[in-house]
Structures are given as C-alpha cells and as structure tokens.
Amino acid sequence: MIRKHLERHIRLIEGQDNSAANMKRNQAQGEMQKAEKAMEELSEFHKYVSTQWATPESRLLGHVILSPPIGFGFGSEGYTHDWALVEIDTSKVNANNFDGNAIDLGTHISCKDSALSMNLHCTTPHPFRCPNDHLLRIKGTISDGEMRKPSGRDQTHEPCIMVIKRGITTGLAVGRANNILSFVRNPDYFDDDTDDNAKTSQEWAILPRNFKSGAFSEKGDSGSIIVDGRGRAGGLLTGGSAGLTLSTDITYAMPIDSLLKRMQELGVHSPCIL
Template identity: 40%
Template sequence: MPGIPGMQLEFGLTVRLWSHTMNNIPSPLSIRNVNNSSLTSGSYPGAISDFYGLPTNPICIFKTGDAWPVRTGPEAQRVPTEARPICNHPIQDVWPTLGEAVYNFLDSLEVRWSTIDPVRFAEQGGKAGPLYLWIGVVPAAADGCKKILAKAQFPDVEIAFRKSIFTRSTGPLNHVPFIDPIADIRNPFTPSLGVQIAPRDTPHYEGTDALYLRESSQSDRVFLLTARHVALPPPAHDNELYERKKTRKRAYEVLILGSKAYTNALENMMAKIGHDLIFVDTYKRQLEALGEVAEGEDIRITAARRDLQGMLAKAKETIVDINEFHGEIAEHWTTPSQRVLGYVVYAPPIAVGTGPKRFTKDWALIDIYPEKIDWNTFKGNVVYLGNKISLPDFVLKMHPHPEGHSSFIYPVSGLLRVKGVVEEDEIRKPKLLDANGEECILVIKNGKTTGVTIGRATGIESLVREYGEYGIQRTSMEVAIYPYSHRDGAFSAPGDSGSIVVDGQGRIVGLLTGGAGTTESTDVTYITLYASIEEGIKEAFPDSYLYD
C-alpha cells in the first residue's frame, strides 16, 4: 500500500498498519504491550463512551492509542459518535488480499470475531477521522483477546475491542393510492416491495420480500425474490438445494404476514382508531371554546375554526375507513390459509464466501399464486415510501449537500419505481455527497421491522464471520450500510432480512442479509450486491428478468 503512510486501521480491535507492499502484509502487524487485566476487569475508561451514539451503543472492551474526547464537569454529556462510510479510497484495490491477511492473523490467535468493517468515526456533525478496521468480537471472546496480547510481539498496533454479534435478520393484493388517508394501515396488505412474509409451516420466522421477476417473456409465472433463511429457515430445513420440479416433492408455502406481523397490523389499526378518537374529542372541545361564528370576529379565530373543522372531519373519516378495512381483513385474512401468497420454487443452499467476490449466497424464489394479486392494478417493483419520514424531510435527506449531484425526485404516487442496478464501480467511487460533504451512496429500504429508512452505503466491503456447530466457521464479504446520521437510528433490525436496498433513482444495490450489534437493533447492516444474486438466478432460470 505505498503512498498511504501512517494510515490508521482499526480492528475494533483498533489496528494501525503502516505503509508496506502487499508481499509482506502479515509482517507489519504489531501489537503494543498493554495490561492484560484491562480486558476483563471492565476498567477501560472509554468502555461506554468511545462508541456512544451508535444505535446499540456497543461496549468498547479495550482500546489503546490516543483517548477520544470526553466532556467533563457536572453537566457534561457523552460525545455522540457516528460511523461514516468509506468510498473512493486507495485501499479498495488491495482490500480483498489485505482483509484476508487480517482475519487469518486473528484466526491464528484464536480470536472469535464477528465482523470487520472499514469505517471512519466522527463526532456528530464533525469531521471524520482516519480509516479504521472496526472488528467486532462476540462477548465470549475476551479470553481470546488476552491471547492476542500475550502471543503477539510487535510494537505499533493500537488495539480495542467492541462486543458485537452478527445475525441474519429473519384477498387479492392491490396497491393503495397515496392520497388514501389510511395508506400506511393498508400497505402491509399490498404487493409493494417490503411486504412482510413468513413460511406457512413456521409462521413465526418472518422477513421481507425483495423483488418481482418474470420467469420469461413466454411464461405467466411471476417469482418473488427473498432471503432463503426467511423462506426456508434453518434448522427447520436442511441447507441443501431445493427446487420444485417434481410434483411429489412437498410445496413449502409462504404467507403474506406471519403470525406476529398479522397481529401487529391489527393492533396498529386499533391504535390508530384510539388516537383519532382522542383527536376527535380534542377538536370538538376546541371548537366549543371558539364558539359560533360571530359578525366582525377576528379573522384568526375564523381561520382556526375552519382548520379545526377540517381536522375533525378528517379524523372521523379515518375512523370510519379503518373500521371498514378491519372488517374486510377479519373476513378475508384471518386464517393462514387465506394469507398464502405462493410456494418456494427454487432455493440454493446458503453459502458464504462464494464466487470471486466471496459474497453471501442467501436467496430464494417464491412462485406467486396468480389469484393472489390484482394484476390490473399491479405496479411491479415499487417501494412504498410511506409517512414515517415526512415528504419534506425525505427530500431534504436525499439532497443533503448543494454540490452532491443528487437526482432524487420524490414520486408523486409515493411509490419509488425500482429500475436498473447500481454498478460496483459507482458504489466504490460515488459522486454523491452526504451532509458532511463526504462521498457516499444514499440508499433506501422498506423492511418488516423498521419500515422505510435511509442509510449510507460504503465503498469497501466488510468481512463477516459466522460460527456453526463444532466450531465450523464461514467468512464472507458484504457491503455495509451505516445509519444516515446519529439522530436517525439504525438502518435495519432483525426481521428486515430479504429487503431490497435501492438508491435514490430506484436502482438496485443489493439484498439485505443481516446486521451486527449488541441489541435488537443494529450498528451496521449488511447486504449482498444484486449482481451476484442475479448470476445465480440466471443459472436456474436463464430467461428470467425483473418485472417491468
């Protein structure tokens, strides 16, 4: 890596690598001797402050090097930290080899690590610091960390550990016009992307659909792409190729809305009615206080009365609409058999480190029963942007910098059409700038758990490690997505697996496969680039293509 002298790389663990050629990658790794008791005593002073502000506030078990700033005084607050993506960086060209050298080094020291993320950190709104390799270790790995310090005899490496676990996040349908006052309530029962699905035989395993594809121009079959661990969750299903080509083979059906998602949808209806009943009562009392129209009254009172009357009418209308919709759902969606969407037609075994890019293979195709969708109103691959993020905020978030060259236009229908694929070169060297003036690709997804979120994709792949029974390990490359900002929360959570991730133009970036963090939320979301998934789909169905 000539030309990058003094570049700091953090292993989450925080590891400093100095400029060397690729021929001697292992030799520059050196570890500064520190007090081993610090790793297990809980006495590290930055344990709860170094990564404070990230969605799960991960614990920094130990970190050497310069201390990060900590405010002091009786009213001092911790300094929030943001993770910033890395794009268009010289390390990209050598990262596959360098990353492998790093995790082989950790494996040789028996450290059970979970993720390695190239990332930079900054105080909220501040300038990003140097490049880090941020390595998460499973909580039981503290003893392994001690072994690193005991066995390695090198002088120039800063070390810190964070706790982190990688997890794989687990009537006919018709679209709803965006002007519908209960569009958010209806959306889980529509065919827009982000539909919540679950296996019929294990309905508590829930996830999100990804994309619609046609089998071919001569076929009427429409497939739905999702994550395999959502459609055929382990350990209920053996990890082997499944294809529905023999009629004697059991059809594994998939539901729209598993048991929990269906219950949540009904509870959301009742909660919305409850809220609007409170609003109705409030508006009525305010109107009573204003009194009847009086000749010569203040025009501000007249305007306020008119606004309250409009809000009262809207709240009453919403209550009526939800009650009617609830009746439809109770009649046509109550039993699992009424919510069957289709069956698994093809699912290769889950594999990691596959192909030249070593991405994860975790996808399945669902053959949709034709009668389950109103094809006259079907709009194909569209992402419902919803009301979780208001229209003005959405537009401003997608245009964060005056020189960022964003081409995002909020769709009038509220449905972002999915078309095209973001090429890998653009992910590595994007032209878009975030609010901090740093290069990134802003991405969008609509998932089962967290709904619509906006995040920032990084240009250098992360390494992800999973451990199975008997110590078997699997390592893969993933593209990392970081939260939009410190204030916006996690990009995803468990249950969002299978979501398609797109950019502001609706171009596909990848399929959400999991995330890393210490709680039910995630600090980093991981996706597999769609190009690698498409290769596998084309092998099984050569004439397939995205539903237009």
C-alpha cells in the first residue's frame, strides 16, 4: 500500500522540472527505497518463520521451572506474591542479537507526547527520554525506599513516581505510583468467596495518569512489569480495584525488591528480568 502510494505520488509530478517538484520527487524516491528494503527484510523474516517456526513445538520458547503458590501477606513486608520463573530455551533465542528485555512504546504516540505524559509537574520533571527505536530497555530496579519517598511530583504536587506498563488488555499506559502502600483484602482467591477466609496484603499502588487518561490496567493485564521513565523495574502487576470513577481506580503491584529477595531465598540468584 505504501509503495503504491509513493508510485502514484511520483507519477503526479512526472514531467515537472522545478525545485519544488524535484524535492518532492527525491523525497518520494528515498521513501520508496526504504519501503523496498523493508519489504525485502519482511520477506526474509517470513521465510525464516515459515521454515523454523512452522509447528507449535518449534514455537515453544521455554518452560516453567518454578511457580510458588500465590501468597498473601508474604514475608516480613507482607506483600502479595504471585509469580513464576520461566527458563528460556537458548537454542530458540540468539544471544548475539538479543538486545535485552524492553517495553515497546509503539509509534502511535510521538516521542514528544510520550515525554509530556511522563512529566506532570514542571518543577519536578521525571527523567524520561524516548529511545529512537521506541524500545524502553529495562535496567535496574526501584528500591522500596524510593517507593516510599519518591522525589517526583504529580500535577497536584503530590509525591509520585511516573511509571509505564504494557499489558495485554490495555496496552501501553502511564500511571502515577504514589508513596502510600495499600492494604488489600483478597477473598476472590478462595472457593467460598467470602471475607471469612480473606487475606490481607500490602501492595504498591498505581493511579491513572489523570482523570482523562483511562484506567492504568484492567482484567488480563496481570503479570505486566511496571517501570519508571529510566526503565527501572518497580514491580509486577497483580490486580486492581476498579472504581466508580478514575480517581478511585487503583492498580496493585508486587514490588520488585520483594520478588528478587524471594527468588534468592529459593536459590535463584541471577534471574534475567532486568
């Protein structure tokens, strides 16, 4: 479709010999070359996928090696723990061209708009630079201490950390992680569905970016990693509390420090999540 559009554009200025037409022609021809190169790369990729990933068995990237039961009020911190560890089949992922874990920021939002959405208060800008390839690399972690005493501010000058996640339901979303850990009761995980067996846990709370942005997460987004503008992992999304209004809508997450600590206790010392 892009190629046909460019060809039609070139035909429209065919025979014209002036600076404006020449500039448009050169631009269109340059875009045509880029499109042809992209088509060649896509064709090679399609050939590779068709031959190397044709069967369901060939598309298995790894297997679960550790999946502890869901825990509420876990450990001295009292957090919810809901996670699993997957070992990747190294024969399926080429370490030479694996660029690390990243969140795809997509292209439907410009880098300028992405930066603006991450900075709600002009006097305390949150560190964020949109990568040229729109892939926000995940590196480092947000400590429990910083979660409790964030240096950033939101539009009402309340302490917060601006965070990003990409979920299977809501896609890319920006939110405000506040400095108050929420206490959550979890009756829905038990068969009788009553409060009698409910367990209480602490959770890292994330609010919508503002009242117009929509909920930070919805059902199906659980397990998404939540990072700040630097790409530092803050936690794994565990659930939410849909409010009657966006101002009361809250997403809950398990802090990353607690997760890594638990992994070390279970003998996992170098998980590749960062």
